Amino acid sequence: MRLQIIRDLAMRPALTLLAFLLAWPAVADTPTASLTIRNRAFEPAELEVPANQKIELHVRNADTAASEFESAELHREKMVAAGQEVVIFIGPLRAGSYEFFDDLNPRARGHIVAR
Numbered sequence: 001m002r003l004q005i006i007r008d009l010a011m012r013p014a015l016t017l018l019a020f021l022l023a024w025p026a027v028a029d030t031p032t033a034s035l036t037i038r039n040r041a042f043e044p045a046e047l048e049v050p051a052n053q054k055i056e057l058h059v060r061n062a063d064t065a066a067s068e069f070e071s072a073e074l075h076r077e078k079m080v081a082a083g084q085e086v087v088i089f090i091g092p093l094r095a096g097s098y099e100f101f102d103d104l105n106p107r108a109r110g111h112i113v114a115r
């Protein structure tokens with residue numbers, strides 16, 4: 001019994017370290033970028049991201065109406081319910097400017113600039 005407890009306590013840090021090491025490459029390799037939809041506009045309207053890398057883009061809708069993040073240039077389209085956040089993977093992108101908009105409110109527009 002006592003031996004079992006000692007073994008459990010010894011294993012816990014090892015398992016925690018193992019979980020950390022397994023998760024680490026994904027965390028380290030994929031830069032994240034964030035957009036917020038507020039008052040029917042994108043903040044920031046111009047978002048800079050690193051070129052030639054996959055990007056984990058978080059789009060949060062702070063408004064009380066639904067939005068749809070859309071970009072023909074990025075080939076992405078995703079609904080963002082009021083008060084919710086979605087994750088969209090984009091890239092790797094060549095250096096350049098890529099337009100996006102809210103398909104439910106097309107006046108709301110912005111650009112992702114890959115450098």
Ligand SMILES: [Cu+2]
Pocket residue numbers: 068070077103
């Ligand atoms: Cu659409």
